[in-house]
Every structure is written in C-alpha cells, then in structure tokens.
Amino acid sequence: MNTQTISTLFAGVMVALALIASACAPEQPTPEPEEQAVSPEAQPEPAQIPPAQLDRAREAATALGSELQAALLSALERDGPLGAVEVCAVEAQEISRRHSDEEVVARRTSLLTRNPINDPDPFEAERLQALEDAHARGDLPPEDVELRTEDGERVLRYLRPIVMAEPCLACHGDPGRIDSSVLELIQTEYPEDRAVGYSAGDFRGAVSVRIRLGEALEP
Numbered sequence: 001m002n003t004q005t006i007s008t009l010f011a012g013v014m015v016a017l018a019l020i021a022s023a024c025a026p027e028q029p030t031p032e033p034e035e036q037a038v039s040p041e042a043q044p045e046p047a048q049i050p051p052a053q054l055d056r057a058r059e060a061a062t063a064l065g066s067e068l069q070a071a072l073l074s075a076l077e078r079d080g081p082l083g084a085v086e087v088c089a090v091e092a093q094e095i096s097r098r099h100s101d102e103e104v105v106a107r108r109t110s111l112l113t114r115n116p117i118n119d120p121d122p123f124e125a126e127r128l129q130a131l132e133d134a135h136a137r138g139d140l141p142p143e144d145v146e147l148r149t150e151d152g153e154r155v156l157r158y159l160r161p162i163v164m165a166e167p168c169l170a171c172h173g174d175p176g177r178i179d180s181s182v183l184e185l186i187q188t189e190y191p192e193d194r195a196v197g198y199s200a201g202d203f204r205g206a207v208s209v210r211i212r213l214g215e216a217l218e219p
C-alpha cells in the first residue's frame, strides 16, 4: 500500500472517528424509561438507575473508545493498515483490561466478532440483536442502559452502539476489497474471524460496560 493510500485512509479514519465521536456525544438524550426493554425476570425499575453509576458507565465507555481510537490512529499513521492489525491484535485487549477492575468491566462486543474473546454474553447478545433491529428501523438509540440482578447481585449494564464508517472497511469490509496482505494477516491472527463483509453505516456492535453494584436488596 503506498503512502498516498495510507494518508487517504488516515484522513478518512479521522473524519469517521469524528463522526463516531459526535454520534456518541453524552448530551444526547437518554431513552425514556418506557422505551427500555422489559425483562421477563423480576428486575428493578429503570428509574432506579443511580445517576452516579450511569455517569461512571458513560465515562468508562468514552475512555475506552478514545484510547482505542488513539491507538488505531497512531498505528495507522506509523505503520499503515498492516502494522495497525498487529497493534490492534496486541493492544485492543490490553486497553480493555486497563479500563476494567473488580467492579467495572469495559470491553467491545459484537454479534460477529473477529476475536472470540469479544463474543457477547447472553444479555449482550439479546441487547445487540435489539440494537441491530432498531438500527434497521432507523431508530438506533445512543445508548442502552439496564439495571439488573445477575447471580444475586445488582449490576448496571450499559451498551453504546458502534456503527461502521468507511475507513473501518480496510479491515472489516468485503474480503475481496481488503488489501491481500492485510487480509492474510487477519486470517492468521484470527482464524475464527467473522468481522468482515461490512459496509459503511452497518451496525457493528457496542462498547459494553458492566458495573457491579453489590448484593441485591431483594431475593
């Protein structure tokens, strides 16, 4: 890949990431409680979501997103897409770990993953499907928040949708149009890769934050 292609790609990534960042701006309205999915189990009312914990989830999602974005951009600039694949392969999980501790886990997930470590848990899979359906209706919410009881513990589950942009296709687009050496490296690093074949504007997945809030008050 020549320098022109790389700098065009880089400029594209900047634009797309700016778009993604603005699509995730925190001032966007939180969905009304009545729009929240109702779980069949006895779950706390959405209105009880503690604002400080919701802020914590939003901050974790933003921090993870911006650090990943910075890592991707600097790798693309320095090494081009081929080098960036290697950086992503090592750094993405490391960055995710750095934004997680015993109480808060921040990660990326998708219904079609590249790295199986990012596979959704059952709750995430259900919510990702609902978000994908909402996206297909042109009604994608900026975030999806639910206070739940899991294994006798209260947890806050927070998902911020990720939508594909043009520069992402260098590594997630139609395999026939991905640079052959980039594709080869992806297939070597990720033999179970399912994260190709996307178009710009497709629903890709979400940044997912899970915060443990302590023992449930009721059984």
Ligand code: HEC
Pocket (backbone or CB within 6 Å): 016, 017, 081, 082, 084, 085, 088, 089, 090, 092, 093, 108, 109, 110, 112, 113, 114, 115, 116, 118, 162, 163, 164, 165, 167, 168, 169, 170, 171, 172, 195, 204, 205, 206
């Ligand atoms: C340089 C190649 C490259 C580019 C460009 C790229 N990605 Fe990725 N992407 C990867 C790699 C490699 C992984 C696997 C990271 C890991 O091991 O967790 C990945 C993983 C992901 C994941 C985590 C879920 C999964 O499939 O494992 C999401 C979400 C994602 N990418 C979205 C995007 C978006 C959105 C863009 C555009 C802003 C983008 N990617 C651009 C290479 C790339």
